[in-house]
Amino acid sequence: MDSRLGSYNYGAFSSNAEELQRLRRQAEIAWSMEEEYLVAHGLRNGLTVVDLACGPGIISGLIKREVCPDGTVIGVELNEALLAQAHSLAEGVGDAPEFRAGDVYELDCLEDESVDFAYCRFLLQHLAEPARALQSIYRKLRPGGRVAILETDDSLFNCAPEIPDMTRFLETAIAEQQRRGGDRKIGRKLAGLLWENGFHDARTQVVTINTDMISGDEFLNITTSFKLELIPAEDMGWARACLDRAKEAIDNGSFFGQTGVYMVSAERPQTDG
Ligand SMILES: C[S@@+](CC[C@H](N)C(=O)[O-])C[C@H]1O[C@@H](n2cnc3c(N)ncnc32)[C@H](O)[C@@H]1O
Incomplete structure (x- = not known):
């Protein structure tokens, strides 16, 4: 596996088609809220x-609509299979973003100081060296440009009724992602990380989503079921049983679940300090 990809390795999922579908659904569900937050953090035409x-470029396409008619969107992706998905999504679409191969640690595919707004969505939680990625993003932003980061923090997850082994399930997934170099509790650390790497004017919003807003099945699918990929083979029995019990609670109408994400943005100062 390419170590630059950290804890996310599309191509090695037990079903890559299902993972692709999850990314699609998650993007579609989140966008109505995400769009508003991105605009509040500075995204605009031009x-x-x-x-x-x-990833597959769905969010890049939605951002393109936001910065039209005068703006430009470039999607950057290191995983070849996902980049191919993004290219095929853009094929024949008049106003599609441009997609380029690139590693966020280097970003050789972008000119220095050429970017007004960099978006980093569910990436940093997978990286062994998030600070090094932020340093490379800093170089690509023009002075006064802004980076916005959408990230998870698993401490924001809770549900009722109590599902046996749910805490163990979540903690096992957190530990495995950490073993692979990632951090599922990175949300709360973002403002500090940005400050340590030269950014200023950090703004943080914590956005919650719950089963009043989306169905229980969707909730379980986009927040929890995919973590089975992070469960060691010897723990699969109780882990699957845990998800089955959550599904039973959803089906009988007794389930409530809530989770959240951090939206944090910060500016590259006009002068380096
Ligand atoms: C969880 S997916 C999120 C994809 C997309 N941003 C979204 O929100 O749907 C994480 C993405 O980070 C990409 N990735 C991981 N390490 C990378 C690196 N060093 N440079 C560029 N992309 C990377 C993966 O290939 C994958 O597409």
């Missing part, structure tokens, strides 16, 4: 925007 680690 900007040159990069969508870093754009």
